[in-house]
Amino acid sequence: MFQQIETDAANIVAFRIGDNATAExxxxxxxxxxxxxxxxxxxxxxxxxxxxxxxxxxxxxxxxKFATAHAGxxxxxxxxxxxxxxxxxxxxxxxxxxxxxxxxxxxxxDDALEWLRQ
Numbered sequence: 001m002f003q004q005i006e007t008d009a010a011n012i013v014a015f016r017i018g019d020n021a022t023a024e025x026x027x028x029x030x031x032x033x034x035x036x037x038x039x040x041x042x043x044x045x046x047x048x049x050x051x052x053x054x055x056x057x058x059x060x061x062x063x064x065k066f067a068t069a070h071a072g073x074x075x076x077x078x079x080x081x082x083x084x085x086x087x088x089x090x091x092x093x094x095x096x097x098x099x100x101x102x103x104x105x106x107x108x109x110d111d112a113l114e115w116l117r118q
Contacts (some may be wrong), residue, residue: 003027005048012116014046030066037073044116045074048109049081072082074099078084078116082106 001024005014013036015029036043077099079090090103104112 004032005046007046007113009044009117011036011042012044012046012113013112014048015067015094016048016050018075019051033066033070033074037070042073042075044076044078045079046078046109046112046116048112049079049083049086071098076100076102076116078102078104078112080106080109080112 001018002021003016003018005016005059007014013033020064031042033045067096079086079101081087082105090101102112104115104116
């Protein structure tokens with residue numbers, strides 16, 4: 001389950017992700033991100049991860065394909081989560097992705113948005 005979070009910048013796309021992500025969720029998020037890329041040329045992404053525990057295999061594959069195809073279109077990524085394993089994933093991802101990637105603790109969504117605006 002996901003919910004789009006409204007932002008005041010056309011090039012910033014933000015999502016709140018619940019306990020699991022289905023292939024349909026990933027497809028819907030991809031459509032929103034693709035629209036932002038077409039409108040702004042590049043985008044910045046905020047993902048507020050609440051209780052994420054599961055991603056369907058088809059959803060993971062779709063996500064990886066999108067990330068690979070659009071790696072150059074995403075300038076910065078801010079991940080907001082209180083989960084230790086996600087914080088570790090963000091650190092690892094920051095070493096192997098071309099984008100700036102930053103982790104923020106739960107409750108720091110405003111700080112994450114401010115970082116994306118810079």
